[in-house]
Each structure stands twice: as structure tokens, then as C-alpha cells.
Amino acid sequence: MCRILSVSRSGFYRWCNRSPSLRDRENEQLLVQIRQIHRELDRIYGSPRMTQALRQRGFKCNHKRVERLMRVNGIGSKRKRKFKVTTRSNHKRAVAANLIQRDFTATKPNRLWTSDITYIRTQEGWLYLAVFLDVCSRRIVGWSMNHRISDDLVVNAFKQAQLHRRPRPGLIVHSDRGSQYCSRSFKELLESKRYRQSMDFPQKSRQGQAQSFSFCFSYSAGQR
Helix, strand or coil, X not given: CHHHHCCCHXXXXXXXXXXXXXXXXXXXXHHHHHHHHHHHCCCCCCHHHHHHHHHHCCCCCCHHXXXXXXXXXXXXXXXXXXXXXXXXXXXXXXXXXXCCCCCCCCCCCCCEEEEEEEEEEECCEEEEEEEEEECCCCEEEEEEEECCCCHHHHHHHHHHHHHHHCCCCCCEEEECCCCCCCCHHHHHHHHHCCCEEEECCCCCXXXXXXXXXXXXXXXXXXXX
């Protein structure tokens, strides 16, 4: 090793046994504080805000030093997920009445289904996912994916659910007021099977969407 590095053996051992420098000790103290702040604030601070927090605690440091310590030690802030519109309610298509009045309960399967659309980031771009959930069993009964958020996304998901479950007439299908659920093709599909369509109140649309979404995607916890 000494021959490869072109250093003397005695110099190499002195380097190995040397005490940490003042700079090294300061970096260790900073790192302890960085990790503590990182943990206390749920990993939301990047290097600029971390530098400010350290200065408020009495530590003299610049943002370049903090950035290097965070990068070398694998400490980074959580990145916010980019919001992507899935359903649009500001359209002129006819909407259905709210038949369930926020009562997301059903005593038997195939009495009440809820539906929602979400999106998934992939290496090839965004994929949109439409799902239908049986409220009684809390199980996904139909789904469809596509790189385009078209009317067919919802229609195909419902056709899959209807094929697998074959619900009787009278089934209530509840969703938000998104244009995909207000399309003629989806309404005609429901009417042909004598199913009843239900939609959120306009003033409750955001809250209703959140409730429908939680029903559609919380099922996985119970199935695992």
C-alpha cells in the first residue's frame, strides 16, 4: 500500500493513528444536528432550510458545507408529488343526482359500487387507473389502465366489473362529477343494465372525491 501511494510506512501509520481534526469534529457535531432536525421535521428540509435551522440553533455554517454533509450521508428532503388532474367537473355534460347522501354503507354485495380515477408515474410516462369498488366487501371489482384519460377508461373498467360480478338491476354506481362519468357511453351502459347512477353534490365534490377515493384504495390493507 505504501509503495503504491508513494508514502513512507511511518507516515502512513501516523496518518492512521492521528486524532480527528477540528474540522472533522465540527462536521460530526453538525451531522448529529442535521439528522436530529431531519427526523424531527419529517424529512421536509433541504440544504438551504437546514442551514437556516442550524444557524438558529447557534451553529456557524454555510449552505455548501451543509449540502455536502447531507449528500455524502444520504440525507435528503422528501419530494412533493406533482399534482395531476384526473377528472374535470367544469363541463356541460348532464350530471346525476346524489342517491347515497354520503352514506357509504351497504349490507350486501353488488348493491353499491364507488369509482374513482388516479394516476401512476412510470418510466414511460403517466398511466391513468380507473377502479370500481364494492362498498360491502371493500374489494376492487373492476379496473382499467390507459395512458389517456378518456371516456373509455371508465367504460372499460365498468365492463370488466360487470362481467365478473354480474350485479342485478338496481345497483347504485357512485362517483364524482368528472366528465368521464358523465359521458353518454357510460350513461347508456348503466341504463342498458338498469343500474342507477349517483354523483357527489357540487359543493361537496372535493370531500366526496376524497371519500370515494379512500374507499377505492383502502381495500388493499384489508386484503393483505
